[in-house]
Amino acid sequence: MAKIMDRFLLFIYSLSVFALSVAVLSVVGRLVSRRSALNWVGELYGNNTLLQGVVIGAAVVLVLISLRFLYVALRRGNASAPSIDQRTDYGDIRISIETVENLALKAASRQRGVKDLRARIRIAESGIDIVLRAVVDGETSIPDLTEDIQKSVKEHVEEITGIPVSGVSVFVANIIQSQSFKSRVE
Structure with a gap:
């Protein structure tokens, strides 16, 4: 069951990192105008609590998934040689x-x-x-x-x-x- 959950988390994590990478490349590659990027950041700092909640929630989920993967990578177990x-x-x-x-x-x-x-x-x-x-x-x-x-x-x-x-x-x-x-x- 843990392996299935880890695979699901890896899928979600990979999808999130992919979306974040596309967003960063769009801004850096100037596919998104500077004004649009600044407006979005301004909305994030403004009074839009829904947007802030979504961004904070997504960040917390990504941090938790990262910690889980770090734990799996560093844990020592019998998985090396059945x-x-x-x-x-x-x-x-x-x-x-x-x-x-x-x-x-x-x-x-x-x-x-x-x-x-x-x-x-x-x-x-x-x-x-x-x-x-x-x-x-x-x-x-x-x-x-x-x-x-x-x-x-x-x-x-x-x-x-x-x-x-x-x-x-x-x-x-x-x-x-x-x-x-x-x-x-x-």
């Missing part, structure tokens, strides 16, 4: 998602018939879900190959990390076309 945290008798263990992806890729690539792999890890309450995208050679039975991949990935990741794997999904994206060309003799 990880899976475990507690043991001896202390805490943090394993990065990238490490689990690489372990899954390593186990899956050991299977014959697999040519290209990509992995994506999702953290679930029952463990981790591993989604693999594979390109296969097309000479091995796809159901047998994917079952072997699922089994080896699940066992390997659980053995190395100690994290339960709730599921391994394999998406066969394509098969590799063989490079054998028949020569034509005429």
Whole structure:
């Protein structure tokens, strides 16, 4: 929810800075006459409380949004490297998602018939879900190959990390076309 709100605030902030930049460029580039600019500033200093309220309100909102972005930029958090945290008798263990992806890729690539792999890890309450995208050679039975991949990935990741794997999904994206060309003799 915070990310959606930050994106909305960034949109409003960008729109406001854009409008302010266009106004300043219009005045400096003499697209707006000097008299019009001075009249507007005079209205701002005059007794027009509605205009003053709108300008003060907009300035306060921009300052608050600026402070929020400053806080987000300076805050230190776990956002730099998503990880899976475990507690043991001896202390805490943090394993990065990238490490689990690489372990899954390593186990899956050991299977014959697999040519290209990509992995994506999702953290679930029952463990981790591993989604693999594979390109296969097309000479091995796809159901047998994917079952072997699922089994080896699940066992390997659980053995190395100690994290339960709730599921391994394999998406066969394509098969590799063989490079054998028949020569034509005429």
